[in-house]
Amino acid sequence: MTTSSLFDVLMERVSAGERLGADDLAQLAATPDILQLGMLADTVRRRLHDSQVTYLRVALCPFDKPFTDAVPLAAREVRVTGTPDTLEVAITAVEAARAVAGERAVSAFSWLDVERLAAAESSRPAKVLEQLRGAGLDALAEVPLDRVADASSVVQTIEGAGYRHVRLTIEKAPAAARTSLFVAAAALQERFPVIQSISALPTLLDALRPTTGYDDVKSVAMARLAAPNIPTMQVDWLRYGPKLAQVALTFGADDIDNVAASDDAPDGRRRAPLEDVRRNIEAAGLEPAERDGRFQLIS
Amino acid sequence: MIQSTAKKVLEGGRVDRAEALELYRHAPTHLLGQLADAIRARKHPERIVSYIIDRNVNYTNVCVARCNFCAFYRPVGSSEGYVLGFEEIFKKIDETIAVGGNQLLLQGGHNPDLPIAWYEDLFRGVKARYPAFKLHALSPPEVLHISRLHQIPVPAVIERLVAAGLDSIPGGGAEILVDRVRTLLNCYGKATSDEWLGVMRDAHRAGLRTTATMMYGTVETDEERIEHMMRLRELQDESGGFTAFITWSYQPEHTERGGIEATGVDYLRTLALARIVLDNFDNLQASWVTQGGKVGQLSLAFGANDMGSVMIEENVVRAAGASYCMDELEIVVNIEDAGFIPKRRNMHYEILGDPIFRERDVPRMLSLATARAGGDSSVPEELRNYPARSREGKRIRLSQ
Numbered sequence: 001m002t003t004s005s006l007f008d009v010l011m012e013r014v015s016a017g018e019r020l021g022a023d024d025l026a027q028l029a030a031t032p033d034i035l036q037l038g039m040l041a042d043t044v045r046r047r048l049h050d051s052q053v054t055y056l057r058v059a060l061c062p063f064d065k066p067f068t069d070a071v072p073l074a075a076r077e078v079r080v081t082g083t084p085d086t087l088e089v090a091i092t093a094v095e096a097a098r099a100v101a102g103e104r105a106v107s108a109f110s111w112l113d114v115e116r117l118a119a120a121e122s123s124r125p126a127k128v129l130e131q132l133r134g135a136g137l138d139a140l141a142e143v144p145l146d147r148v149a150d151a152s153s154v155v156q157t158i159e160g161a162g163y164r165h166v167r168l169t170i171e172k173a174p175a176a177a178r179t180s181l182f183v184a185a186a187a188l189q190e191r192f193p194v195i196q197s198i199s200a201l202p203t204l205l206d207a208l209r210p211t212t213g214y215d216d217v218k219s220v221a222m223a224r225l226a227a228p229n230i231p232t233m234q235v236d237w238l239r240y241g242p243k244l245a246q247v248a249l250t251f252g253a254d255d256i257d258n259v260a261a262s263d264d265a266p267d268g269r270r271r272a273p274l275e276d277v278r279r280n281i282e283a284a285g286l287e288p289a290e291r292d293g294r295f296q297l298i299s
Numbered sequence: 300m301i302q303s304t305a306k307k308v309l310e311g312g313r314v315d316r317a318e319a320l321e322l323y324r325h326a327p328t329h330l331l332g333q334l335a336d337a338i339r340a341r342k343h344p345e346r347i348v349s350y351i352i353d354r355n356v357n358y359t360n361v362c363v364a365r366c367n368f369c370a371f372y373r374p375v376g377s378s379e380g381y382v383l384g385f386e387e388i389f390k391k392i393d394e395t396i397a398v399g400g401n402q403l404l405l406q407g408g409h410n411p412d413l414p415i416a417w418y419e420d421l422f423r424g425v426k427a428r429y430p431a432f433k434l435h436a437l438s439p440p441e442v443l444h445i446s447r448l449h450q451i452p453v454p455a456v457i458e459r460l461v462a463a464g465l466d467s468i469p470g471g472g473a474e475i476l477v478d479r480v481r482t483l484l485n486c487y488g489k490a491t492s493d494e495w496l497g498v499m500r501d502a503h504r505a506g507l508r509t510t511a512t513m514m515y516g517t518v519e520t521d522e523e524r525i526e527h528m529m530r531l532r533e534l535q536d537e538s539g540g541f542t543a544f545i546t547w548s549y550q551p552e553h554t555e556r557g558g559i560e561a562t563g564v565d566y567l568r569t570l571a572l573a574r575i576v577l578d579n580f581d582n583l584q585a586s587w588v589t590q591g592g593k594v595g596q597l598s599l600a601f602g603a604n605d606m607g608s609v610m611i612e613e614n615v616v617r618a619a620g621a622s623y624c625m626d627e628l629e630i631v632v633n634i635e636d637a638g639f640i641p642k643r644r645n646m647h648y649e650i651l652g653d654p655i656f657r658e659r660d661v662p663r664m665l666s667l668a669t670a671r672a673g674g675d676s677s678v679p680e681e682l683r684n685y686p687a688r689s690r691e692g693k694r695i696r697l698s699q
């Protein structure tokens with residue numbers, strides 16, 4: 001089958017809401033034709049979300065710094081960052097975040113931190129998760145698919161500890177290894193609807209070997225095509241920057257995570273983070289909608 | 300209409316203003332990319348993506364034009380104003396040759412205290428020391444500035460500069476070739492649209508090849524962006540002298556005009572539209588300097604077939620906030636990762652060979668050089684040989 005007829009066939013199938021199989025995805029992962037790939041992913045994106053793109057304003061709070069001034073009113077989620085050495089420090093940080101967050105969602109840490117803290121306490125991850133939940137945690141900030149041996153039991157543990165949203169991430173898997181992770185994520189979500197979102201681009205950036213633009217948009221598109229059942233396909237505004245994040249919206253992403261919550265606009269109102277993100281979404285021909293840390297639209 | 304225009308483009312047809320506007324405004328981004336990519340594939344079926352190793356040297360930042368979108372210039376008499384000495388420029392050429400470069404892109408402000416003899420002596424000096432080295436120098440407004448300074452017609456200025464060693468003319472200063480826009484940007488005075496095109500016409504008649512540029516994202520309408528492309532297309536039909544087209548978004552930081560930068564998607568759409576409208580241009584450069592490496596690389600799917608310069612030095616867009624840097628290795632990695640074959644070229648877009656770092660050891664460049672180190676306010680020795688026009692210039696000469 002020629003490349004263009006393959007795409008025509010696949011386009012018909014994704015337009016009809018059909019899931020692509022492993023062979024189709026493998027062929028797509030090998031194509032250098034990112035535009036066709038983008039068209040397919042955009043078709044899925046539009047079927048799921050029409051022209052809506054959500055964004056989330058986040059206050060990033062290093063666990064070892066005071067939180068009070070770091071959480072502007074505009075933040076819709078408080079995200080504790082860093083890797084505390086002990087569970088006690090982690091719990092204290094979550095409690096402090098909860099105190100400033102009020103009704104807003106609090107996220108923190110990675111699944112790897114949970115494992116590490118559990119080991120340090122000679123405890124179980126489930127127990128650590130329960131304690132963090134008791135301190136006011138709503139969600140883990142990262143569940144890195146490429147770093148967990150048994151994703152299914154990880155998600156089951158998180159769900160069992162009472163968490164309502166799981167956000168899947170990729171820590172550093174190279175582009176070639178990601179498609180199989182996205183396929184696994186899709187299968188996982190069928191068993192655990194608590195999986196709300198996936199972020200297809202690495203959270204760990206390597207300054208000496210940065211990912212390329214092709215890699216990035218291809219990963220976003222592959223994730224969207226492999227996992228149409230995961231509702232939210234995220235791209236990180238702070239890590240990837242407005243230009244790439246905006247282009248990713250035309251390759252299947254429907255949610256911009258990690259927009260600075262600061263209302264400061266030293267360079268004028270039009271360059272303030274909120275204006276900037278909305279302007280970029282609109283300039284991509286899409287409609288911005290703000291959401292909160294629990295994936296609820298803010299009217 | 301979009302489908303019929305798309306069909307026309309794919310069949311090799313030429314779009315008119317209305318069709319171009321319809322495509323730009325309403326065609327899905329991927330479709331625009333596909334049309335542009337089809338033209339790129341037709342013109343460059345061998346999948347080569349070229350680049351040049353050169354150095355973008357700004358010989359002076361003193362400028363009387365005062366374009367309100369420019370963060371680079373300093374007025375006459377400013378303590379931050381500079382003119383590079385010939386020896387400084389020779390040193391930059393040595394460094395350029397060391398990393399495999401073969402050309403200087405030499406542009407600067409409209410400095411009233413640099414007469415044509417300064418340019419001629421510089422060019423002769425370069426050619427005497429480095430006979431094979433190329434000078435891609437002086438955009439149309441600079442040529443006009445010299446012409447006005449000395450009351451010499453443009454063709455005569457070009458003739459003298461070519462006799463001294465000028466090889467080709469860069470397409471800077473075009474901004475948007477619509478006089479309404481130029482007036483609002485305060486760059487009508489430095490060159491009207493007709494004057495800019497006139498210098499290029501004269502250069503092409505003199506046998507020089509030139510590039511063409513467009514800086515979008517200030518005050519122009521969509522129609523005016525397209526008008527700019529149409530005017531370039533007409534001149535190219537007439538002269539065939541343009542080698543390439545380069546577009547970039549206005550970089551607003553530290554400029555008098557201020558405002559915001561156009562988005563990455565707008566860049567890719569504008570680039571793709573340029574590939575479609577400028578059907579008589581062979582080459583389209585990606586502006587990774589303003590868009591960053593990632594969108595720069597994605598440009599290759601939206602009609603670009605050239606990654607521009609492995610830039611060793613940049614001063615103008617850096618002054619306005621853009622500071623992306625890629626050395627040859629990174630450019631080559633990006634080209635190959637996108638499925639293309641990287642080749643070094645010269646200004647005439649003739650292929651010179653494979654990446655130089657695969658032939659011999661070259662130092663990595665992880666940051667861009669600047670025209671001068673901060674705080675260096677030295678005045679070059681040889682300036683005393685050239686009469687100054689401005690009062691401040693005369694004062695400096697006297698104090699030398």
Ligand code: SF4
Pocket residue numbers: 362363364365366369370371372407408409440486489
């Ligand atoms: S863009 Fe060029 S001509 Fe205009 S002010 Fe800047 S240096 Fe001068």
